[in-house]
Amino acid sequence: MASYILRRFIGSVVVMWAVATLVFFMLRLVPGDPIAAMLADAGGPEEMEAMHRRLGLDRALVVQYGIWFWNMLQGDLGSSIYGSRIPVTQIIVEAIPRTLSLSLLAFVIAMVIAVPAGILSATRRNTLTDNTVSFFAFLGLSMPDFWLAILLIIVFAANLQWLPAIGYTPIDEGLWEWFRHLILPAIAIGTAFSAIIARMIRSSLLEVLSSDYMRTARSKGLTPWMLMWGHALPNAMIPVITVMGIAFALLISGAVVVENVFAIKGLGRVLIEGILNRDYPVVQGAVLVVSAIFVFSNLLVDLLYGVIDPRIRLH
Amino acid sequence: MPLLAVENLAIDVERDGQTHRLVHDASFSVERGETLAIVGESGSGKSLSALAVIGLLSEGLGIAGGSITFDGRDITKLDEQAHNALRGSEISMIFQEPMTSLNPVRSIGHQITEGMRLKLGLSRRAAKARAIDLLEEVGISDPAQRLKQYPHQLSGGMRQRVMIAIALACKPSLILADEPTTALDVTIQAQILSLTSRICRDHGVGLVLITHNLGIVARYAQNVAVMYGGRIVEQATAAELYRAPMHHYTRGLLSSVPRLDIPRNVPLSPIAGAPPDPLQVVPGCRFHPRCAAATERCGQEVPAPHHHGGHQVACWHPVIERPEHAMVQA
Numbered sequence: 001m002a003s004y005i006l007r008r009f010i011g012s013v014v015v016m017w018a019v020a021t022l023v024f025f026m027l028r029l030v031p032g033d034p035i036a037a038m039l040a041d042a043g044g045p046e047e048m049e050a051m052h053r054r055l056g057l058d059r060a061l062v063v064q065y066g067i068w069f070w071n072m073l074q075g076d077l078g079s080s081i082y083g084s085r086i087p088v089t090q091i092i093v094e095a096i097p098r099t100l101s102l103s104l105l106a107f108v109i110a111m112v113i114a115v116p117a118g119i120l121s122a123t124r125r126n127t128l129t130d131n132t133v134s135f136f137a138f139l140g141l142s143m144p145d146f147w148l149a150i151l152l153i154i155v156f157a158a159n160l161q162w163l164p165a166i167g168y169t170p171i172d173e174g175l176w177e178w179f180r181h182l183i184l185p186a187i188a189i190g191t192a193f194s195a196i197i198a199r200m201i202r203s204s205l206l207e208v209l210s211s212d213y214m215r216t217a218r219s220k221g222l223t224p225w226m227l228m229w230g231h232a233l234p235n236a237m238i239p240v241i242t243v244m245g246i247a248f249a250l251l252i253s254g255a256v257v258v259e260n261v262f263a264i265k266g267l268g269r270v271l272i273e274g275i276l277n278r279d280y281p282v283v284q285g286a287v288l289v290v291s292a293i294f295v296f297s298n299l300l301v302d303l304l305y306g307v308i309d310p311r312i313r314l315h
Numbered sequence: 316m317p318l319l320a321v322e323n324l325a326i327d328v329e330r331d332g333q334t335h336r337l338v339h340d341a342s343f344s345v346e347r348g349e350t351l352a353i354v355g356e357s358g359s360g361k362s363l364s365a366l367a368v369i370g371l372l373s374e375g376l377g378i379a380g381g382s383i384t385f386d387g388r389d390i391t392k393l394d395e396q397a398h399n400a401l402r403g404s405e406i407s408m409i410f411q412e413p414m415t416s417l418n419p420v421r422s423i424g425h426q427i428t429e430g431m432r433l434k435l436g437l438s439r440r441a442a443k444a445r446a447i448d449l450l451e452e453v454g455i456s457d458p459a460q461r462l463k464q465y466p467h468q469l470s471g472g473m474r475q476r477v478m479i480a481i482a483l484a485c486k487p488s489l490i491l492a493d494e495p496t497t498a499l500d501v502t503i504q505a506q507i508l509s510l511t512s513r514i515c516r517d518h519g520v521g522l523v524l525i526t527h528n529l530g531i532v533a534r535y536a537q538n539v540a541v542m543y544g545g546r547i548v549e550q551a552t553a554a555e556l557y558r559a560p561m562h563h564y565t566r567g568l569l570s571s572v573p574r575l576d577i578p579r580n581v582p583l584s585p586i587a588g589a590p591p592d593p594l595q596v597v598p599g600c601r602f603h604p605r606c607a608a609a610t611e612r613c614g615q616e617v618p619a620p621h622h623h624g625g626h627q628v629a630c631w632h633p634v635i636e637r638p639e640h641a642m643v644q645a
């Protein structure tokens with residue numbers, strides 16, 4: 001088991017390196033010059049030269065890559081090429097709690113809805129309940145995040161004025177304020193996720209409920225609660241957890257879009273601004289972190305899989 | 316009063332808006348500490364009859380008539396909750412498929428103890444102690460260690476022993492064993508069968524032993540009911556049924572089983588033909604298309620079960636043998 005974790009960890013690091021490298025070169029192949037964008041019409045050719053040299057953009061690509069990589073290994077991701085030249089690590093450290101807050105809250109809300117919905121529609125298959133759940137699941141799946149986000153702002157922020165439309169409050173300034181700001185974007189990105197998970201739980205449970213071991217469990221006269229939580233769900237969740245890693249990635253990419261709608265300066269917004277400005281160090285740093293979240297949430301899911309399924313754990 | 320008395324049980328299935336009868340008019344009873352074997356080819360309605368008793372008929376299937384009296388109460392009239400209260404603690408079941416009948420992600424210990432904690436109100440520690448005793452009783456070595464294991468770490472025979480321990484866990488008075496050994500090696504079959512019947516006898520538990528092999532029940536059962544096409548066609552004590560089978564189907568089953576008390580020169584003869592499709596209506600006796608002794612009447616009227624010299628037999632032309640001529644012609 002320990003060697004398995006180690007192998008998976010090294011694999012994850014290699015994937016991250018590959019992603020970072022790919023992004024490094026892709027950014028520089030995309031047309032557009034950050035200096036030109038920065039100086040706009042204000043500077044002549046000499047200023048542009050000087051600026052290029054100062055930022056190290058005049059050197060060969062491979063050399064730039066080498067320097068960037070070496071610095072990265074030491075935890076230095078460079079600094080924004082704009083204005084006060086804030087270090088990228090600082091930008092990211094500020095952005096991460098926002099994106100993680102948003103994604104985790106979305107995850108929790110989605111699961112709190114998906115698990116009961118999936119159970120209900122599986123245990124009451126082909127009834128009105130099941131059909132209602134299916135209807136909302138397909139509705140949730142067919143609504144794009146950003147569209148749902150705008151809809152939620154119009155209804156709950158603009159019309160009802162129950163919740164703020166934009167912004168973010170850190171959790172240490174009050175749980176309620178934090179929650180109030182995040183609830184709408186969390187619903188916006190969690191809805192599709194919730195719909196997917198509810199459908200998966202339904203189909204997985206249906207299979208489990210007709211299995212021989214469920215018949216054995218019923219023959220013991222267990223309570224419906226013990227049958228569901230003690231026997232059916234631990235089996236039904238195995239395939240669900242397998243896709244959860246991928247689904248969580250969906251959640252993060254949802255966050256990237258929805259952060260922009262709600263003006264939350266998380267990783268998504270940092271990334272988009274960085275790309276629009278050709279702010280290479282910022283984009284690279286943000287991509288590195290996002291890919292780390294992807295890779296490690298998948299790793300976590302795999303390890304969780306081993307915890308829930310003894311057949312994996314012991315081999 | 317017998318522990319279990321099933322009378323005129325009928326089980327129907329709803330298919331494409333039509334109702335088909337899968338089990339007709341089945342009556343049998345079991346006393347405490349006694350074993351009843353239900354024997355028949357696959358598809359004859361044995362499992363359905365047992366599932367009806369424990370109340371676990373699957374969706375679409377239902378009891379359409381008759382009564383199931385357990386310990387003096389007609390349990391077909393119970394609501395789901397009251398029936399569930401009986402499961403495990405009064406009636407339990409051992410299933411045919413040891414490889415799939417245990418939950419793959421829960422430990423053996425959990426699967427044995429959870430019922431005891433619920434039904435007997437045992438503490439975690441007391442349940443564990445009882446689980447260890449039970450595993451020892453069913454012949455599993457190093458029981459404390461086994462409790463921590465998972466089903467995939469056990470062989471088929473071991474798993475079936477665990478199933479027996481689970482069935483015994485809450486001290487039921489009736490156990491339904493549905494072909495408990497069919498999936499196992501021949502050598503292990505005998506071990507499991509004698510284990511099950513010995514434990515039931517020792518604890519005064521009534522046992523319904525379902526099998527498709529008439530040969531193996533002789534040693535373990537006091538009474539035998541032979542099922543064919545959803546009906547019980549013959550019923551007698553095991554000794555009587557072996558001595559002088561009356562129904563042509565029973566005779567066919569017996570002659571397809573190697574026996575020590577029949578001269579070697581009588582060839583084994585499996586019954587020609589296949590069991591009927593339960594969804595298809597066969598007029599008259601359901602066995603008549605395969606029966607050598609069938610007459611015109613057999614294809615027209617359903618023979619009702621009637622008593623005959625210690626047997627109950629549903630046949631228009633039962634074989635009546637005088638004791639001294641037992642089993643000369645088959």
Ligand SMILES: Nc1ncnc2c1ncn2[C@@H]1O[C@H](COP(=O)(O)OP(=O)(O)O)[C@@H](O)[C@H]1O
Pocket residue numbers: 328337355356357358359360361362363364373375376592593
């Ligand atoms: N859910 C069901 N729907 C339709 N037919 C069924 C169902 N369950 C069992 N049957 C039919 O009922 C008959 C008796 O089944 P069963 O009691 O399982 O036979 P066995 O004697 O082999 O245990 C079989 O022919 C089977 O096809």
Ligand SMILES: [Mg+2]
Pocket residue numbers: 358361362363493494
């Ligand atoms: Mg069967």
